[in-house]
Amino acid sequence: MKSAWLHKTDLGTAKQNVVEFMLKTREQLHSAVENANKIAAQQHANAKTSCDKRAVTKFFLQERKY
Numbered sequence: 001m002k003s004a005w006l007h008k009t010d011l012g013t014a015k016q017n018v019v020e021f022m023l024k025t026r027e028q029l030h031s032a033v034e035n036a037n038k039i040a041a042q043q044h045a046n047a048k049t050s051c052d053k054r055a056v057t058k059f060f061l062q063e064r065k066y
Helices: 002-006 012-053
Strands: none
Touching: none
């Protein structure tokens, strides 16, 4: 793109390269989001397991109405 900008070149081929670049970038971003969601789900499950190990069952008394 830089050479197309600085020099007089045919932009017909540059447009196709830009489209290919954008499609490839979109696919990479989609893949990155999927991986981030998988890792976040794993981290959430690990945190829940860790919290559940330390959890203590609590019982509360009901208030009496006089």
